[in-house]
Amino acid sequence: MTSKIIDNNSDLDLAFSIRKEVFVEEQGVPLELEFDEFDQLNSHSTHILVYFQDLAVGTGRIRYVEGQGKLERICILPHYRQYGLGKLIIQTLEDISIKDDAYKVKLHGQEQAAGFYERLGYHKASDIFIEDGIPHILMKKELSKK
Known part of the structure; x- marks a missing residue:
C-alpha cells in the first residue's frame, strides 16, 4: 500500500475514473456535481492516488479554505475497502496539510462514514x-506539528 501526489494528467484521469465509479455509478451523484473547478493540476488543490x-484503487484531494485544509473527494473502489486504504488517504492528505503549514483540517464526511473519521x-x-x-456532517481535526 502506497500513496502518491498526482503530478500528471494520466494519473489525474485515473483518479477521476475511481471517483466516477464510486460517487457517480455506486452512490448516484450526478456527474455534473462530481467534478468542479478544483479538478485540474495546479488548481489550488493537491490530488493523490493510493x-x-x-x-x-483510491483517491482524495486537499485544498485550502480560510487557512484550513479541506479534505475532499475521498473514495476507494468497493473491492479494496477492507485493507486500511482509507486511513492511508487521510494520513497522506494530513501530511500534505502539515507540509503546507495548515494544522487545522476539515471535511464533509458522509454520515455513514462518521465513525471512521472519529x-x-x-x-x-x-x-x-x-x-x-x-x-x-462537517468534521474537524487539529493536527500536531511533526
Missing part, C-alpha cells in the same frame, strides 16, 4: 446536512 499491489481523530462540528443528495 495503490494496492501496484493498482490505483477513529482517526476527527470530531463532529455540525448537524447533518445534505450534499449531492447524501447525508453529510
Whole structure:
C-alpha cells in the first residue's frame, strides 16, 4: 500500500475514473456535481492516488479554505475497502496539510462514514446536512506539528 501526489494528467484521469465509479455509478451523484473547478493540476488543490499491489484503487484531494485544509473527494473502489486504504488517504492528505503549514483540517464526511473519521481523530462540528443528495456532517481535526 502506497500513496502518491498526482503530478500528471494520466494519473489525474485515473483518479477521476475511481471517483466516477464510486460517487457517480455506486452512490448516484450526478456527474455534473462530481467534478468542479478544483479538478485540474495546479488548481489550488493537491490530488493523490493510493495503490494496492501496484493498482490505483483510491483517491482524495486537499485544498485550502480560510487557512484550513479541506479534505475532499475521498473514495476507494468497493473491492479494496477492507485493507486500511482509507486511513492511508487521510494520513497522506494530513501530511500534505502539515507540509503546507495548515494544522487545522476539515471535511464533509458522509454520515455513514462518521465513525471512521472519529477513529482517526476527527470530531463532529455540525448537524447533518445534505450534499449531492447524501447525508453529510462537517468534521474537524487539529493536527500536531511533526
